Amino acid sequence: MKYEDSIEQSAELLRKALPLMSRQTAGLHPVSYAIWYDYVSNRNPDLRQAIDEVMARSGTLDETTTRHLFDRHVADIDADTAARVTEGFQRVLGHMATSAAQAGTDTARFGETLGRLSTALDQGDGHADAVAEALAETRAMQGNMKALQDRFDDSQKQIMALREEVRKAREESLLDALTGLANRRAFDQRLAACLASTVAGGESAPCLLVGDIDHFKKINDTWGHPFGDQVIKAVAAVLKALAPQGALPARVGGEEFAVLLPESALPDAQSLAEMVRQRISAARIRRHGAEETLARVTLSLGVTRHKLGESPTEFFQRADQALYASKTGGRDRVTVLAA
Numbered sequence: 001m002k003y004e005d006s007i008e009q010s011a012e013l014l015r016k017a018l019p020l021m022s023r024q025t026a027g028l029h030p031v032s033y034a035i036w037y038d039y040v041s042n043r044n045p046d047l048r049q050a051i052d053e054v055m056a057r058s059g060t061l062d063e064t065t066t067r068h069l070f071d072r073h074v075a076d077i078d079a080d081t082a083a084r085v086t087e088g089f090q091r092v093l094g095h096m097a098t099s100a101a102q103a104g105t106d107t108a109r110f111g112e113t114l115g116r117l118s119t120a121l122d123q124g125d126g127h128a129d130a131v132a133e134a135l136a137e138t139r140a141m142q143g144n145m146k147a148l149q150d151r152f153d154d155s156q157k158q159i160m161a162l163r164e165e166v167r168k169a170r171e172e173s174l175l176d177a178l179t180g181l182a183n184r185r186a187f188d189q190r191l192a193a194c195l196a197s198t199v200a201g202g203e204s205a206p207c208l209l210v211g212d213i214d215h216f217k218k219i220n221d222t223w224g225h226p227f228g229d230q231v232i233k234a235v236a237a238v239l240k241a242l243a244p245q246g247a248l249p250a251r252v253g254g255e256e257f258a259v260l261l262p263e264s265a266l267p268d269a270q271s272l273a274e275m276v277r278q279r280i281s282a283a284r285i286r287r288h289g290a291e292e293t294l295a296r297v298t299l300s301l302g303v304t305r306h307k308l309g310e311s312p313t314e315f316f317q318r319a320d321q322a323l324y325a326s327k328t329g330g331r332d333r334v335t336v337l338a339a
């Protein structure tokens with residue numbers, strides 16, 4: 001879920017979320033704010049459905065359910081960021097609560113003054129004084145309201161900054177830091193979503209390439225770990241460059257890669273794997289700061305096509321079997337295992 005709302009949109013969503021939050025038995029805190037914000041924004045269908053189901057069943061969200069929904073549908077970010085953001089929301093909402101209480105006090109005081117003035121006017125005495133007092137009170141009230149508005153605006157900005165932090169953390173949690181490719185977590189999520197939306201028919205189906213750098217341990221042992229990292233980055237760059245639009249190249253393990261092709265014919269997936277293999281085998285990776293070039297780096301690959309109804313694990317395992325056949329068959333090759 002991405003949070004890219006303008007301040008105005010965010011304020012509007014906040015206005016919609018607050019009354020919903022306040023009707024629950026769970027307290028008014030950042031965790032409940034986060035789920036109700038997503039609920040009213042209508043962009044998290046799974047969360048919305050889950051909340052609707054709980055509400056239909058029990059009529060309210062308690063603390064445990066609120067926390068559970070947050071963990072499950074909103075907070076897939078690391079614990080440190082979640083703690084920092086939670087604390088930030090706490091501060092902002094606390095600030096807003098103080099402002100709202102202050103507004104209540106000011107309004108009550110203003111009401112009392114007007115009441116007193118109205119009585120004085122009814123009794124017909126001290127008109128001039130009463131009008132002057134009313135004017136002064138009105139001005140003071142306007143000043144207070146302006147200050148209150150500024151504080152709300154400030155709180156909104158802080159909320160936006162916190163949301164941006166969550167968005168970035170979430171994005172980073174799906175990327176492999178070394179290569180910038182999708183990481184295993186992102187790959188698993190996309191694979192599951194892709195298979196869930198697959199329908200029968202036609203030549204096209206999800207296809208999967210998995211690749212593993214050959215004799216990588218030897219590369220590390222001979223040239224050192226930093227150079228091993230450089231090789232991993234070079235392989236990632238080839239995958240990134242050759243993956244067609246819509247495909248997801250990912251680093252799924254230390255020296256293991258995968259490319260998910262959501263809709264492809266098996267021969268096309270095979271050609272892509274062959275192209276990747278050739279490009280890597282033809283490349284010569286130079287050590288940073290060194291003149292000599294390295295002996296060839298090669299990649300073994302396995303390719304398969306999804307069988308309708310098959311789980312992500314079964315699908316991946318068959319691609320892995322194909323990869324294993326490439327390894328045992330001599331490496332630097334592509335093996336295809338049809339479904």
Ligand SMILES: Nc1nc2c(ncn2[C@@H]2O[C@H](COP(=O)(O)OP(=O)(O)OP(=O)(O)O)[C@@H](O)[C@H]2O)c(=O)[nH]1
Pocket residue numbers: 212213214215216217218220224225226227228229232253254255327331
């Ligand atoms: N430099 C570097 N090495 C890594 C990283 N992750 C895993 N490795 C190393 O990758 C090596 C994998 O070696 P193995 O699985 O034994 O296989 P291999 O030497 O590649 O041989 P084959 O796969 O059989 O061709 C291990 O030595 C790991 O330490 C990483 O991020 N950077």
